[in-house]
Amino acid sequence: MAADKPHMNLAVIGHIDHGKSTFVGRLMFDAGAVAPHLIEKYKEEAKQKGKESFAFAWVMDSLKEERERGITIDIGHKRFDTDKYYFTVVDCPGHRDFVKNMITGASQADAAVLVVAAPDGVMAQTKEHIFLSRTLGINQLIVAVNKMDAVEYSEKRYNEVVEQVSGILKMIGFKPNEIPFIPITAFYGDNVSKQSDKTPWYKGPVIMEALNNLKLPEKPSNLPLRIPVEDAYTISGIGTVPVGRVETGVMKKGDKVVFMPGGTSGEVKSIEMHHEEIPQALPGDNIGWNVRGIGKNDVRRGDVCGHVDNPPKVADEFVGQIVVLQHPSAITAGYTPVFHAHTSQIACQLISLDKKLDPKTGQVKEENPTFLKAGDAAIVTIKPTKPMVIEPVKEIPQLGRFAIRDMGMTIAAGMCMSVKQK
Numbered sequence: 001m002a003a004d005k006p007h008m009n010l011a012v013i014g015h016i017d018h019g020k021s022t023f024v025g026r027l028m029f030d031a032g033a034v035a036p037h038l039i040e041k042y043k044e045e046a047k048q049k050g051k052e053s054f055a056f057a058w059v060m061d062s063l064k065e066e067r068e069r070g071i072t073i074d075i076g077h078k079r080f081d082t083d084k085y086y087f088t089v090v091d092c093p094g095h096r097d098f099v100k101n102m103i104t105g106a107s108q109a110d111a112a113v114l115v116v117a118a119p120d121g122v123m124a125q126t127k128e129h130i131f132l133s134r135t136l137g138i139n140q141l142i143v144a145v146n147k148m149d150a151v152e153y154s155e156k157r158y159n160e161v162v163e164q165v166s167g168i169l170k171m172i173g174f175k176p177n178e179i180p181f182i183p184i185t186a187f188y189g190d191n192v193s194k195q196s197d198k199t200p201w202y203k204g205p206v207i208m209e210a211l212n213n214l215k216l217p218e219k220p221s222n223l224p225l226r227i228p229v230e231d232a233y234t235i236s237g238i239g240t241v242p243v244g245r246v247e248t249g250v251m252k253k254g255d256k257v258v259f260m261p262g263g264t265s266g267e268v269k270s271i272e273m274h275h276e277e278i279p280q281a282l283p284g285d286n287i288g289w290n291v292r293g294i295g296k297n298d299v300r301r302g303d304v305c306g307h308v309d310n311p312p313k314v315a316d317e318f319v320g321q322i323v324v325l326q327h328p329s330a331i332t333a334g335y336t337p338v339f340h341a342h343t344s345q346i347a348c349q350l351i352s353l354d355k356k357l358d359p360k361t362g363q364v365k366e367e368n369p370t371f372l373k374a375g376d377a378a379i380v381t382i383k384p385t386k387p388m389v390i391e392p393v394k395e396i397p398q399l400g401r402f403a404i405r406d407m408g409m410t411i412a413a414g415m416c417m418s419v420k421q422k
Helices: 020-030 036-048 056-063 095-104 124-135 155-171 207-212
Strands: 007-014 079-081 086-091 111-117 141-146 181-183 227-235 239-245 256-260 264-273 276-278 286-292 304-307 314-324 338-341 344-357 364-367 377-384 401-406 409-421
Touching: 007 020, 007 124, 020 086, 020 111, 111 124, 111 155, 124 155, 124 409, 141 155, 141 207, 155 181, 227 286, 314 344
Parallel strands: 007 086, 007 111, 111 141, 141 181
Antiparallel strands: 079 086, 227 239, 227 304, 239 286, 256 264, 256 304, 264 276, 264 286, 314 377, 314 409, 338 344, 338 401, 344 364, 344 377, 401 409
């Protein structure tokens, strides 16, 4: 039974054309998560469409939620099992959605597989995804060097790609020697669930083994309670019911809780998950909870719920460490983009650029730089334009990360180092 195994969320990241969906499809297929009769059915369809060569990718495309004919096939929300874990794939299709979902914690991943195509190697989006996953707290990574068939399974090319990717990983604090790099062809299944004879030079684990070797993250239940509010509903006869995912701590029925930044407090009357009442909620639980004494105007998306005796921190100002991913010109003091942190989106002003860092080492390169550009890492002081909850990443990592967006793109990602409270 899947339920008996520990559960992990797996993000599949990397450049859009590097074969992520084929990779996910192959994992599902090899793990037996796709029913054989469906595969048969698609093989048949592929044949009729003249795609004799059991077009695996086409089969996988066919399994995408909606076929062009509007048949919905639910492949168990992209769930699959290895011997040790059961995984939910947090697919990162649209780059923007990925960024947004990762930041709001809608898809907090425990580990990520970075898919890099052997012919292309590292592309801009590859870099961006690595930076983001690191800033967003993913610290377990597997690198799949895909499309090895397109480079004739060349060990030389594989080594070049490993070197390229390792350079970026080092720069942001990953240790490449602790990360498995696996040469694969997702389309044919090379080194996904079994060793491929096409890469006799490769002696490491295959993808399924590497997934088994991941470590289960600790549940942060010993940290203070923090539940970012995703939404709040008014239910007749019950009252106001905020919903959200418990990031840290434990909430029990009867607890006295407070919603910040507003400061409204009350007692937890009931907690519900999957339409069933539960006595307590733990990190990772998506819940609705009803609090005695709060009205519908007292709580909204972006608020954070905590215990009265250890309320979420409301920043008057905070110091952040950021990595600039892209910007059409340069960033200077006074810039006021939108900060996305947990479920809140608030315009914040960079009131000072304090230090420019060497992204490779984290050492200070320049004090009080006049501007920042793409690729720079820096320490900056930030002032939210309205009250905002954020926590130092060293105290509560789950509430210490943010992304900076402007002009429809992610300008930078960062973490909160310290908070000057209101």
